[in-house]
Structure formats: C-alpha cells, structure tokens
Amino acid sequence: MTTTAMRLGNIQRVYLYIVGGVLTLSGIIWVYLHHFVRVEGEFGLLHHPLEPLLLKVHGISAALMLIGFGSVLPGHIPRAWALNRNIATGSIFFTVMTVLSLSGYFLYYLSGESIRDFTSILHWVLGLGFPVLAGIHIWRGYVSRRTGQWPHE
Numbered sequence: 502m503t504t505t506a507m508r509l510g511n512i513q514r515v516y517l518y519i520v521g522g523v524l525t526l527s528g529i530i531w532v533y534l535h536h537f538v539r540v541e542g543e544f545g546l547l548h549h550p551l552e553p554l555l556l557k558v559h560g561i562s563a564a565l566m567l568i569g570f571g572s573v574l575p576g577h578i579p580r581a582w583a584l585n586r587n588i589a590t591g592s593i594f595f596t597v598m599t600v601l602s603l604s605g606y607f608l609y610y611l612s613g614e615s616i617r618d619f620t621s622i623l624h625w626v627l628g629l630g631f632p633v634l635a636g637i638h639i640w641r642g643y644v645s646r647r648t649g650q651w652p653h654e
C-alpha cells in the first residue's frame with residue numbers, strides 16, 4: 502500500500518479547497534443575509550436581493566462538492582483507515598459531509614413547514630461547523646504523520 506495513494510493529488514486537493522470554500526462562503530453569507538439583513542422595498546422590508554443568487558451558487562458548488570467527496574472514497578479514506586491515521590476526525594468529517602449532503606438535497610424537496618425549518622437549521626448549523634471541522638481534520642492529518650500513528654514514516 503503506497504502513501505501517495507492515500508494522500509490527495511494536487512488537483513484533487515486544490516479542487517476540494519476551492520469548491521469547499523465557495524460552498525461554505527455562499528452558505529454563510531446566505532445565513533447572514535437571510536437572518537440578519539432586510540432591505541427597504543416599495544412595499545416594506547424585503548429579503549436581500551442577493552439571496553437567490555447565493556443559493557444558486559451554493560447548489561452548484563454542492564453538486565461539485567459531491568464529486569470531490571466521491572473522489573476521496575476509493576483512495577484517501579480506505580488507505581488512511583488501513584494505516585490507522587486520522588481516523589477520529591476523518592470519521593466525524595465523513596459523517597458531517599454525509600448529513601450535509603442528505604439534508605441539503607432534502608431542502609430542495611421538503612414542503613412541510615416545520616420539517617423544512619428543522620432540516621434548514623440542522624443543515625446550516627452543521628454547515629457553520631464544516632470549515633472548523635475541515636481545518637481540524639487537515640491539521641490532525643498532518644500531525645498524524647509524525648505522532649507514531651503511522652509506522653511508515
């Protein structure tokens with residue numbers, strides 16, 4: 502088993518950072534505008550006009566993120582698992598990505614108000630934690646190179 506196969510390729514890494522960044526930023530800015538900002542309209546206060554565009558950007562980057570997520574399934578995850586490296590943060594990150602992906606797509610289709618509100622809050626609360634978790638996962642991943650979790654280096 503080679504380490505190169507567990508490590509991300511350059512294109513794969515840049516892809517995940519850029520798509521993950523756009524995904525997270527579009528989600529966070531939407532939460533801010535939707536919950537904290539109103540603009541003066543002809544008939545009273547309205548939602549910010551950028552909200553629909555942000556959701557479109559978010560939806561497209563979400564689809565691209567699923568490709569990125571899929572790209573770590575055959576190499577990165579099983580090989581890191583077999584080498585016993587970064588399993589705790591990796592498993593949490595994997596679970597959060599899965600719940601975000603499912604709840605995101607439920608948001609398209611749910612129409613009942615209370616279940617939609619619940620899914621929305623679950624989704625964006627986990628979403629706010631996403632960049633923090635990603636940072637911890639990456640940091641612990643690099644640390645695990647030299648903490649003896651990995652006998653091959």
Ligand code: HEM
Pocket residue numbers: 507508509514517569570573577578581582586587588590591592594595598638639641642643645646
């Ligand atoms: C059980 C699941 C996982 C395990 C055991 C795991 C393990 C690891 C390990 C060991 C590293 C350090 C790699 C190195 O030394 O070069 C790492 C880094 C990283 N992992 Fe994971 N991982 C998991 C899930 C994920 C998922 C779901 C993603 C994203 C979709 C991901 C994205 C990354 C990224 C972006 C890095 C930084 C690597 C770099 O910048 O080259 N991982 N992971």
Ligand code: HEM
Pocket residue numbers: 524525527528529531532556557559560563564566567598601602603604605606608609621624625627628629631632
């Ligand atoms: C794997 C990661 C993610 C996927 C697959 C995903 C997917 C989606 C999808 C498909 C939607 C519905 C878009 C629409 O209605 O047009 C959505 C909505 C949303 N996402 Fe994400 N998302 C992810 C991560 C995030 C992150 C990191 C945040 C950061 C805060 C976030 C915040 C939001 C917000 C605020 C909404 C709108 C909620 C609503 O309509 O009530 N998402 N997401």
